[in-house]
Amino acid sequence: MKIGSNPYLSDETAYQNTLDVINSYKNGQFINLVTMQNHLPYSDYYDNSEDYQISGDMDDGEKNTISNYSAGLSYTDKAVQKFIEQIDKINKPITLVFYGDHLPGIYSNIDGNSLEIRETDYFIYSNKYARQHGAKNLEHVKYVSPIDFIALTAEQTNSKVSPYYALLTEIQKELPTIKVYAYNNGKNPVFVDKKGRTVKYKQLTKKQKQLYNDLKLVQYDLTAGNQYLYRTSFFKIN
Structure with missing residues (x-):
């Protein structure tokens, strides 16, 4: 119709x-x-x-x-x-x-x-x-990126999660919202904090930078790397 x-x-x-x-x-x-x-x-x-x-x-x-x-x-x-x-x-x-x-x-x-x-x-x-x-x-989270929906949905449905989903959950809670401009080949990402303020990568804490780098390694392994993570229990729910 x-x-x-x-x-x-x-x-x-x-x-x-x-x-x-x-x-x-x-x-x-x-x-x-x-x-x-x-x-x-x-x-x-x-x-x-x-x-x-x-x-x-x-x-x-x-x-x-x-x-x-x-x-x-x-x-x-x-x-x-x-x-x-x-x-x-x-x-x-x-x-x-x-x-x-x-x-x-x-x-x-x-x-x-x-x-x-x-x-x-x-x-x-x-x-x-x-x-x-x-x-x-759940209490509404004002600023999110699409990657956060996985973690938020798992939390709202009170679901058991795999190590991969646990990583996404920690990223959602600890990192500012991630925005990567496609036209810039993924370089110089922009982050938005809980008050809507723009944050640059260099302003992140050491823990936040580690989380972001962990996410990039996971994404690389799954898309362009050798997919080592599929040989582990990273995506399994115990």
Whole structure:
């Protein structure tokens, strides 16, 4: 199903497809769902875009783009609420991690390579059945990077972890949030502390630098190295 003249499948349809997969499989699953409803371009897709009036120092074209994007978000809000209500009725533990990869590049006053463009909302939600069987509601962590979702989800679901997940958990708790610019070939990473302040690598403590270097060694071994870690119990839960 599509909404208005939007060429992409709606979020509601994406979530319904996800429910079909969840209900057709009895064992544990990991589902990575990427939705497209609110992807560029932002044209006059929706009948309700006029409900979102934009003010500020910008031209009419930018205002129109932002109002159309906002209209798409309104449909997303309703679809997410419906999806949560549906997974709460399923009698098996389900934990949802919801986040965006970046804000849309439609704001003329925001640099496309800035940290600000990477600040999107996220939440982690465990359904009713999961909460009845050990999942808990964690205190919200304001600044995270995608790598932190693994550790936060394991903690929220009260799961046993492997040494690898234990490393990710320590990194999430001890290191500032990591941001590596792809266009810079991974060099000169930027870190963001718990107050939203930018921190450079040289400002990290000795322990933090060790953790970051450990993470880089693990990533190298798994992607470009000899994969020595697969020959150990590093990924096994004891």
